[in-house]
Amino acid sequence: MVSLHSYLILSAILFSIGTIGVLTRRNAIVIFMCIEMMLNAVNLTFIALSKYLGNLDGQIFVFFVMTVAAAEAAVGLALMIAFFKNRESIDVEDLNLMKW
Amino acid sequence: METIAIPAINMSVIAPEMILSVVAMALLLINVFVKNEQKGYLGYLSIAGILVTLYSLTIGWGAPQDGFSGSVVQDNFAIFFKGIFLVSAAMSILITDQYLQREGCNQGEVYPLMLFATVGMMLMASGTDLMTIFLGLEVLSVSLYVLAGFNRGSIRSNEAGLKYFLLGAFSTGFLLYGMALTYGATGTTKVVKIAAAAQSGMVSSNLMLVAGMLLMATGFAFKVAAAPFHMWTPDVYEGAPTPITAFMSVGPKAAGFAAFLRVLLVALPVFKAEWSSLLWVLAVLTMTVGNITALYQQNIKRMLAYSSIAHAGYILVGFTAGNAVGTSGILFYMLSYAFMNIGAFAVIILVGKKGEENNNLADYAGFGYKHPALGVAMCVFLFSLAGIPPAAGFVGKFYLFSGAIQAGYIWLAIIGVLNSAASVYYYLRVMIYMYFKEPTEDFNWVRLSPAFIICLIIAIAGVMIPGVVPGTILELAQKAILM
Numbered sequence: 050m051v052s053l054h055s056y057l058i059l060s061a062i063l064f065s066i067g068t069i070g071v072l073t074r075r076n077a078i079v080i081f082m083c084i085e086m087m088l089n090a091v092n093l094t095f096i097a098l099s100k101y102l103g104n105l106d107g108q109i110f111v112f113f114v115m116t117v118a119a120a121e122a123a124v125g126l127a128l129m130i131a132f133f134k135n136r137e138s139i140d141v142e143d144l145n146l147m148k149w
Numbered sequence: 150m151e152t153i154a155i156p157a158i159n160m161s162v163i164a165p166e167m168i169l170s171v172v173a174m175a176l177l178l179i180n181v182f183v184k185n186e187q188k189g190y191l192g193y194l195s196i197a198g199i200l201v202t203l204y205s206l207t208i209g210w211g212a213p214q215d216g217f218s219g220s221v222v223q224d225n226f227a228i229f230f231k232g233i234f235l236v237s238a239a240m241s242i243l244i245t246d247q248y249l250q251r252e253g254c255n256q257g258e259v260y261p262l263m264l265f266a267t268v269g270m271m272l273m274a275s276g277t278d279l280m281t282i283f284l285g286l287e288v289l290s291v292s293l294y295v296l297a298g299f300n301r302g303s304i305r306s307n308e309a310g311l312k313y314f315l316l317g318a319f320s321t322g323f324l325l326y327g328m329a330l331t332y333g334a335t336g337t338t339k340v341v342k343i344a345a346a347a348q349s350g351m352v353s354s355n356l357m358l359v360a361g362m363l364l365m366a367t368g369f370a371f372k373v374a375a376a377p378f379h380m381w382t383p384d385v386y387e388g389a390p391t392p393i394t395a396f397m398s399v400g401p402k403a404a405g406f407a408a409f410l411r412v413l414l415v416a417l418p419v420f421k422a423e424w425s426s427l428l429w430v431l432a433v434l435t436m437t438v439g440n441i442t443a444l445y446q447q448n449i450k451r452m453l454a455y456s457s458i459a460h461a462g463y464i465l466v467g468f469t470a471g472n473a474v475g476t477s478g479i480l481f482y483m484l485s486y487a488f489m490n491i492g493a494f495a496v497i498i499l500v501g502k503k504g505e506e507n508n509n510l511a512d513y514a515g516f517g518y519k520h521p522a523l524g525v526a527m528c529v530f531l532f533s534l535a536g537i538p539p540a541a542g543f544v545g546k547f548y549l550f551s552g553a554i555q556a557g558y559i560w561l562a563i564i565g566v567l568n569s570a571a572s573v574y575y576y577l578r579v580m581i582y583m584y585f586k587e588p589t590e591d592f593n594w595v596r597l598s599p600a601f602i603i604c605l606i607i608a609i610a611g612v613m614i615p616g617v618v619p620g621t622i623l624e625l626a627q628k629a630i631l632m
Contacts, residue, residue, distance in 0.1 A: 147308065
């Protein structure tokens, strides 16, 4: 039997890896994958807590999070394509027309 | 066999949201059959939809009801905020068509997207379940990502959309993690039950609840553009099409505050001491960073972006106070902010021409003489933003700061007033360019369409009337607070 703590620690580690990835990576798609990893770490937390608390709210929340993540992916990839068409790059270093 | 209890569904609670979403979906269909030059009519249809929604909202005033087993509630607080969203959406739609035609990107999808974003905001304002708040937030955000990048041919618009998307999705991660931890600590996602669990000490781990609260605060602070989570704001506001900038500088900020207020005031009043000291720091940082950076801006859209950060700071002052005066001040201020900010952006759109946005301060040289009426209108909006009487901005700030003084945050109010004084500098600078510099252009391209005139008249009325006779609106705001 794996304890609740192990799940929570695992998802905290996954969330941190995702956060560090967003802050250090330069490719917009990789950054987006890191964000997805953060969301899935949260999903893991929800499922583990739902099982531990014995109520279904957490699992329902996970369905919503997955749906929303799919919608976000569609919009995000479309925005990246629009950007790529104009700049031939999806490196976030090239998101530099506007600063300060 | 386990039986599943059918939850009490009360459709009339979400009637306004349903009306608006149906209108938006119908517009998506109609859009296919409308010729490119006539997309503006879709705007008028969506305003008709907004008016119907507004009417269905006013019926519910004073008779709070909840539905979907307590996941959404239609109380005065939600209705007041929804009024702000609808008014700001209608005003932004009025100024959209001319801009999009000028820039050659008048796809009709912009109107349904704005309506969907408005539906998202409305769900956020009436959500009493973390799930509803999250869903509302995402309906809003996903529509706004598209809207920010709406001008596909413009590289700045692309950049704004992509930046907003990456940072917005990142902050959603934090908000969600906070919600997960809150759920874990209290065993429920309903704000009322969270409050009950926190009050009775039925919390499995206090550390988890506090961590959840902090992470949720981070997510909301990002959405309302509070420092130090404001870095996306100037870039996105500058790059996005100007009517969209007007739209997203008001509604989404108000929606963020509505959900933030409800989560902190209703769900976590137990930790009031903790969160008000946290908000104190956020308010001071936000006001100061916003105002000081705005002093150095040459681009007027960027300047208004930093000024919107500063305004989020003023609202956080009222929020820190957390009392009746501060909260009603927030409601009043958000409403008047909608009028003055969208009005200012309307004038900014008119100064630009195709391909040249004319957003630099130097482009405003002599504008006040060439177009006296527009110059005066711009002055009214800027005076109100600066908080100079008799404009509504002054009354709003007065209530926010007096709320803080009543709650004993004297220093916070003093810092707020000093910030407000500093902000006069960069608002007045625009007026100096408009009236005290020799005109270099003749501004003959400025074309006032009827929609613009209506929008500007509404904006001036919305700034001046509550400024001179604040009684009615203030009374409504006082009836709409959460306590």
